[in-house]
Amino acid sequence: MNRGGTKMTKRQLTLYFGPQHIGMVGNFSITLTVEGDTIQKAVANPGFLHRGFEKMLENCTYTQGFPYVCRINVMDPDPCEQVYAMAIEELAGLEVPPRAQYLRTMALEMSRLSSHLLWLWAYANELGFDTIGHWAMAQRDYFIDLFDMITGARVYHIYIWPGGVRRDIPTGFAEKMQQTLAGLEDSLRDYDAVFFDNRVFRRRVDGVGVLSQEEALRFGVTGGNLRATGLERDVRKEEPYAAYAEMDFEVPTMVGGDSYARAMVIRKEMEQSVFIVRQVLDKMPAGSAWRRPPNPFKWNIPAGETYVRMESARGELGVYAVSDGTDKIYRMAYRVPSYPHGILVLEKLLQGMNIADVGHMLLSLNVAAPEIDR
Amino acid sequence: MREEAIKQGIEQRYESCLVTVPREKRVIISLPKDSLFSLIAFMKEQGFQHLSLITCVDWIKEGKFELVYHLATYQDGIHAIVKTRIDRANPTYQSMIPLFAHAQTYEREIHEMFGVEFVGNARLTPFLLTNWQEIPPMRKDFDTKEYSERMFEHE
Numbered sequence: 001m002n003r004g005g006t007k008m009t010k011r012q013l014t015l016y017f018g019p020q021h022i023g024m025v026g027n028f029s030i031t032l033t034v035e036g037d038t039i040q041k042a043v044a045n046p047g048f049l050h051r052g053f054e055k056m057l058e059n060c061t062y063t064q065g066f067p068y069v070c071r072i073n074v075m076d077p078d079p080c081e082q083v084y085a086m087a088i089e090e091l092a093g094l095e096v097p098p099r100a101q102y103l104r105t106m107a108l109e110m111s112r113l114s115s116h117l118l119w120l121w122a123y124a125n126e127l128g129f130d131t132i133g134h135w136a137m138a139q140r141d142y143f144i145d146l147f148d149m150i151t152g153a154r155v156y157h158i159y160i161w162p163g164g165v166r167r168d169i170p171t172g173f174a175e176k177m178q179q180t181l182a183g184l185e186d187s188l189r190d191y192d193a194v195f196f197d198n199r200v201f202r203r204r205v206d207g208v209g210v211l212s213q214e215e216a217l218r219f220g221v222t223g224g225n226l227r228a229t230g231l232e233r234d235v236r237k238e239e240p241y242a243a244y245a246e247m248d249f250e251v252p253t254m255v256g257g258d259s260y261a262r263a264m265v266i267r268k269e270m271e272q273s274v275f276i277v278r279q280v281l282d283k284m285p286a287g288s289a290w291r292r293p294p295n296p297f298k299w300n301i302p303a304g305e306t307y308v309r310m311e312s313a314r315g316e317l318g319v320y321a322v323s324d325g326t327d328k329i330y331r332m333a334y335r336v337p338s339y340p341h342g343i344l345v346l347e348k349l350l351q352g353m354n355i356a357d358v359g360h361m362l363l364s365l366n367v368a369a370p371e372i373d374r
Numbered sequence: 375m376r377e378e379a380i381k382q383g384i385e386q387r388y389e390s391c392l393v394t395v396p397r398e399k400r401v402i403i404s405l406p407k408d409s410l411f412s413l414i415a416f417m418k419e420q421g422f423q424h425l426s427l428i429t430c431v432d433w434i435k436e437g438k439f440e441l442v443y444h445l446a447t448y449q450d451g452i453h454a455i456v457k458t459r460i461d462r463a464n465p466t467y468q469s470m471i472p473l474f475a476h477a478q479t480y481e482r483e484i485h486e487m488f489g490v491e492f493v494g495n496a497r498l499t500p501f502l503l504t505n506w507q508e509i510p511p512m513r514k515d516f517d518t519k520e521y522s523e524r525m526f527e528h529e
Contacts, residue, residue, distance in 0.1 A: 046501070046502060047500075047501065047502035047503060047504065050502040050503065052511065052518075054512065055511060055512055055516075055518060056518075059518065217423060217424070217448075218474075218475055218476075219475060219476045220424060220425050220426065220474065220476045222424075231448075233448065235451075238451035239399055239451055305402070305455070306396070306400075307400065307444060307453055307455055309426075309453070316426065318426065318427065318444070320427065320429055320442060320444065320455070322431055330431070331429075331431045331432070333427065333429035333442075335426055335427040335444065339479060339480075340476045340479070343479045344475065344476050344478065344479060373502055
């Protein structure tokens, strides 16, 4: 093309991906500079879901914060409650009864499973496997039903509470849980046959979006994305919290660090979560599910600071909490796993990729927009 | 205990440093701002290869911002909290990008939410907020109630 005497050999376009997109979990936008179908540059724009939770927590008493923190990650809310409760317990020196630790472990694994199933829905949909997406979404709903049964809420459970959990499991819950787990195991075989072992899927994802182990470490990536590069690192093993020290489970890893490896890590983790929940049901000690903390309206927590961490569905989730001895937290900073891989790693991987892989990459990295924005 | 060994190693090298081991797998280090960069570089060599989080605490009564760097080892999972205080009236500090590439995003957020300038970070562009005209919102003197009453009509 010849325009005004300057010969243009390149034609670059700016494209806006999101903040609304069918394959995206939460609102997130990426500004793409493309040439033909190839991405030259990607700039991630978070902030569409910024609700200012860390600021709001400073104006709340300790128990008033729970309805906010679970909303930090819409797909995986219970870990956000767990770290918040862990931070309060550590600052206040509050003990948690053993039964509550088991119930917490169960709730956390249920949350991991429902997050992974929601991921499978979105990821499969993004790659054109609509059927498997619907199956996964339906399977997730059975876990949501179980949450409904123990907490009375479907999405935001506010189940984990300082000193334990809000209530014990109702009668008939264990049987229903066993049925749901068996159902998931059946479904996993179907997912393998239709999706994970499918040649079409393999050809679509093999070698796409490779994140090497050096790069992953350089960018502070944790969780499944790091395990997909071959490094076995899991906070549940490294620094066990809740009842994980008494659980027997494996930490699945893959090599390659591509979209396939990341998907397989999540696939294998679902199996491990099923094992963990079964062990919780088998070994759960009797006793109280909650040790009552002091009057929440007059609960002054001694001045101090702490960092607590755990493994959420996406990686290391932590809280740095500073108390100044009053009934409100002085500062609470969330370390969210999507933060490193949702901005810099995503921008880096998208460079040179095809436009069709943008949604795929967001889901392959399992980016949760609400937890980046908080 | 490995935590105690880390404590001694740092105390020998940096005299102005205050190191505590509050519990297993935690080390809290506070030191003057001049030696922070060199300490973090030293710790990175000693195995603290994972920068987990950078955050900021506004100590408004003391007139200080506290920058808090969270480092961890991959081998034994020891988590170190490294803190330094900078002047609140002139909040400028050097960027950690030469040591950890992804410090960029954390510094971007602290720049936006607390107004701290990081020298050496070329990307201190708006991050989570849009067209923000007020003082940085995570500062303790930012009044959320007054702001929302002014911005949004209410009866």
